Amino acid sequence: MKIRKIESLNLVAHVVLALLSAASILPFLLLFISSLTDEAVILKNGYSFFPEKFSLEAYEYLFQQSSLILNGYKITILMTVLGTLLSLIFTIFLAYPLSRKELPFRNVFSFLVFFTLLFNGGLVPTYLMYTQIFHIKNTIWALLVPGLLMNGYNVIFARTYFQTNIPDAVIEAANIDGAGKFKTFRLIVFPLSFPIMATVGLFQAIAYWNDWYNGLIYLTNPKLFSLQNILNRMMTDIQFLASTNLGANSGSATAGIPTTGMRMAIAVIGVVPIIAVYPFFQKYFIKGITIGAVKG
Amino acid sequence: MASIKSCKSRKVWIDCIPYFLMMIPGLLYLLINNYLPMAGLIIAFKDVNFSKGLFNSDWAGFKNFQFLFGTSDALIITRNTILYNASFIVINTVVAVGVAILLNEITKKFLSRFYQSAILLPYLISMVIVSYLVFSVLSVEAGFINNSILPLFGKDTVMWYSEASYWPYILVLVNSWKGYGFFCIIYLASIIGIDKEYYEAAIIDGAGKWKQIWTITIPLIQPTIVMMVLLAIGRIFYSDFGLFYQVPMNSGALYDTTSVIDTYVYRGLLQLGDIGMSSAAGLYQSVVGFILVLAANLVVRKINRDNALF
Numbered sequence: 001m002k003i004r005k006i007e008s009l010n011l012v013a014h015v016v017l018a019l020l021s022a023a024s025i026l027p028f029l030l031l032f033i034s035s036l037t038d039e040a041v042i043l044k045n046g047y048s049f050f051p052e053k054f055s056l057e058a059y060e061y062l063f064q065q066s067s068l069i070l071n072g073y074k075i076t077i078l079m080t081v082l083g084t085l086l087s088l089i090f091t092i093f094l095a096y097p098l099s100r101k102e103l104p105f106r107n108v109f110s111f112l113v114f115f116t117l118l119f120n121g122g123l124v125p126t127y128l129m130y131t132q133i134f135h136i137k138n139t140i141w142a143l144l145v146p147g148l149l150m151n152g153y154n155v156i157f158a159r160t161y162f163q164t165n166i167p168d169a170v171i172e173a174a175n176i177d178g179a180g181k182f183k184t185f186r187l188i189v190f191p192l193s194f195p196i197m198a199t200v201g202l203f204q205a206i207a208y209w210n211d212w213y214n215g216l217i218y219l220t221n222p223k224l225f226s227l228q229n230i231l232n233r234m235m236t237d238i239q240f241l242a243s244t245n246l247g248a249n250s251g252s253a254t255a256g257i258p259t260t261g262m263r264m265a266i267a268v269i270g271v272v273p274i275i276a277v278y279p280f281f282q283k284y285f286i287k288g289i290t291i292g293a294v295k296g
Numbered sequence: 297m298a299s300i301k302s303c304k305s306r307k308v309w310i311d312c313i314p315y316f317l318m319m320i321p322g323l324l325y326l327l328i329n330n331y332l333p334m335a336g337l338i339i340a341f342k343d344v345n346f347s348k349g350l351f352n353s354d355w356a357g358f359k360n361f362q363f364l365f366g367t368s369d370a371l372i373i374t375r376n377t378i379l380y381n382a383s384f385i386v387i388n389t390v391v392a393v394g395v396a397i398l399l400n401e402i403t404k405k406f407l408s409r410f411y412q413s414a415i416l417l418p419y420l421i422s423m424v425i426v427s428y429l430v431f432s433v434l435s436v437e438a439g440f441i442n443n444s445i446l447p448l449f450g451k452d453t454v455m456w457y458s459e460a461s462y463w464p465y466i467l468v469l470v471n472s473w474k475g476y477g478f479f480c481i482i483y484l485a486s487i488i489g490i491d492k493e494y495y496e497a498a499i500i501d502g503a504g505k506w507k508q509i510w511t512i513t514i515p516l517i518q519p520t521i522v523m524m525v526l527l528a529i530g531r532i533f534y535s536d537f538g539l540f541y542q543v544p545m546n547s548g549a550l551y552d553t554t555s556v557i558d559t560y561v562y563r564g565l566l567q568l569g570d571i572g573m574s575s576a577a578g579l580y581q582s583v584v585g586f587i588l589v590l591a592a593n594l595v596v597r598k599i600n601r602d603n604a605l606f
Contacts, residue, residue: 009505013398014407020395021414023473027429028417030440034432046443047432094322097315104312109319114606116330119586122578123561124571125336126329132350134328150325181314210422213537217566231424235431235545260438267428271421278420282413285420289478290485 028271035059035264042260058261062269065241069269072227076209079143079226083208084201090150091200095158096189099166110159116152127217142218143226148207154200161196162189199288202281209274231270238263340579344571360576369560373577377556380540381532383468384475385525391472392479393521397509399480400487412484415477423538426474430543434466458549467554470543471536479524486520487513523596530592533585537562557581 026049034047038055045052062069097103098110120126130146131137166189174184215229222240225233233240238259278285336350343356364370395415402408418426433440434456442453456462494512503511535556544554557577564574597604 010401010403013401016398017395017402017411017415021411024414024417024477027433030432031429034438042438046438047435047440048444090322090325093318097319100315102308102312103315104309109323112323112326116326118589119334120330120582121333121335121337122582123558124565124575124578125333125339127565128339128350128571129328129332129336132346133332146329149329150322152326155322181312185314185318206420212422212424212542217562228422228424231428232542235424235427235542263428264432267425270428271425274420275417278413278417282416283409286412286416286481289416289481 028275031264031267031271035261035268037261037264039258039261047264055258055261058258058265061258061262062241062265068222068225068230068241069227069266071223072225072230075140075143075224076227079140079211080205080208083144083148084205086144087149087154087204088197088201091154091158092193092197094150095155096162096185096193098155098159099162100171101168113152113155117156123217130218137218138221138224140224143211143214143224146214146218148204148211148214154204158193158196158200162193165196166192198284199291202284202288206274227270231266234263234266337575337579337582339571340575342572344575356572360572361580364573364576364580369555370577370580372552373555373557373560376553377535377558378532380464380467380471380556381528381535383464384471385528385532387468387472388476388479389521389525391476393483393514393517395476395480396483396487396517397513399484400513412477412481415480417477418474419478423474423536423542426470426538427542427545430466430470431545457545457547460550460553463544463550463553467539467543471539474539482524483517483520486517490516519600522599526592526596526599530589531585533557533581533588535559 030047030049033049033051034042035058036054036056037048037051038053039057041051041053041055094113098106098113100106103109126146130142134141136142136145170188171184174188179187210228211226212228212232215224215226216232219225219229222230222233230240237243239257339350340360341356341358342350342353343359344350345353348354399408399411402411431439434442436442436453436455436457439456441456446453454462456466490513494516495508498508498512535558537558540554540556540559541562544550547554557580561574561578561581564570564577568574593604593606597606
């Protein structure tokens with residue numbers, strides 16, 4: 001009797017989780033299949049899991065207009081790599097001294113980091129500062145700097161990591177041996193900080209890859225648009241690619257564009273890279289969420 | 297044992313110069329990205345005039361706030377922000393705890409890993425992509441619901457993007473779909489941390505699975521649940537801009553039920569050019585938000601010091 005009950009809960013768990021997994025995955029499948037559906041069939045039957053006729057015309061059209069998309073890819077990749085690297089440098093170099101007890105005014109500096117988690121100026125002053133004082137509107141800096149580069153959570157997270165994982169004794173020993181602070185960092189702390197850098201780096205890379213907010217706010221020049229910004233623009237303006245062609249074949253016919261299918265195709269182009277690499281980092285992703293939440 | 301020299305004496309101050317050098321980039325960034333905008337909040341009391349410069353513009357006193365609270369906007373955006381966040385907190389918590397308990401029942405490691413990855417997938421992607429996914433389902437002409445679901449029930453097509461009354465449900469559903477996996481993983485970690493001996497003792501006492509869940513699992517993960525909920529309550533005045541801006545496609549017909557403080561501030565600043573009104577709304581959010589964070593943290597601290605932010 002008892003055994004049967006256990007089995008029944010296990011069965012319920014499998015059924016519910018299978019349904020929820022399907023609910024998470026099916027929208028992506030619908031997107032993918034719709035992007036491969038013949039335009040006329042979409043207009044007749046709508047986006048569907050079982051279209052009457054497949055076609056590559058949406059992709060062919062996007063391929064013709066690919067200059068902006070390729071440019072967007074380039075910018076997204078550049079920002080992701082550069083942003084993640086800079087973010088790690090800023091975060092680790094701020095977190096490590098904060099973890100050292102001998103740092104003068106340590107509490108003051110810690111509070112300066114911490115206070116940013118509690119209070120912020122919000123969009124209006126941030127926007128006005130960045131555009132009126134630093135003039136980053138329509139520059140590549142707009143995608144790199146505001147909001148994303150470093151955040152207090154990561155700094156505190158890394159500081160806690162250093163405090164708990166690098167024994168004082170090791171650093172003292174290095175000091176006694178006459179190693180300076182930089183040398184100690186390079187030879188001892190840096191090699192020990194790979195786990196924390198991997199976690200922070202992964203989440204920063206995802207944040208940069210996915211960011212559309214900075215582009216929405218600070219950019220109007222399509223040449224600087226990241227992939228997400230292009231997707232964002234095309235949601236409301238499907239002619240966007242044709243009307244802002246970077247390459248030669250401008251003025252190509254705008255009639256007969258498979259717009260309904262193209263909407264799905266452009267989204268597929270945006271989402272495929274991250275889904276393709278997801279299986280390789282999902283383990284660290286899950287682990288990162290768990291440790292990050294234990295102590296922010 | 298030689299203790300680390302503290303940097304009290306002058307010599308050791310010099311010793312600590314490398315630390316200060318290391319911190320320069322990070323501190324400069326905080327100054328530019330966080331502290332300057334905080335100082336910039338005084339814009340809300342100004343009558344901004346770009347020809348005079350930001351800080352030299354004339355003072356407006358509380359005029360901007362009088363305008364903001366004189367319209368029904370302030371009430372609508374505050375109501376929407378709080379009601380949406382409250383629904384998100386309740387629904388996400390219930391779903392995430394329930395699913396975490398079910399996940400813990402899965403003994404096959406491979407399957408458990410697969411389910412976790414699947415329900416986390418929506419959390420990984422950007423809100424722009426989510427808006428495309430929602431569009432494929434809700435689009436009036438080509439959407440999956442209008443074309444494949446509603447005809448099955450003999451119902452007419454629905455103009456999803458211009459019917460404000462549906463959006464509270466749609467947004468709650470989309471938010472849950474995207475976000476519950478994250479909380480689920482956190483609760484699962486908390487469940488896995490429970491000492492197995494409790495369950496063994498319960499089985500000896502003849503407690504069934506349901507009884508174990510209600511008398512062991514839920515009470516033991518309750519501290520985690522309380523913390524997560526309190527932290528979310530502290531953020532109840534802030535909303536996920538992407539959810540409310542991207543997913544309804546910024547459709548004007550839906551503003552009544554999709555407008556929150558963050559989208560209001562954005563539209564005021566970048567679409568209407570009304571800096572006074574949007575900076576007033578922004579300051580209102582920053583100040584009330586700050587008070588709520590402090591209050592929530594105070595409560596967390598009362599319950600468990602270790603989980604408090606400070």
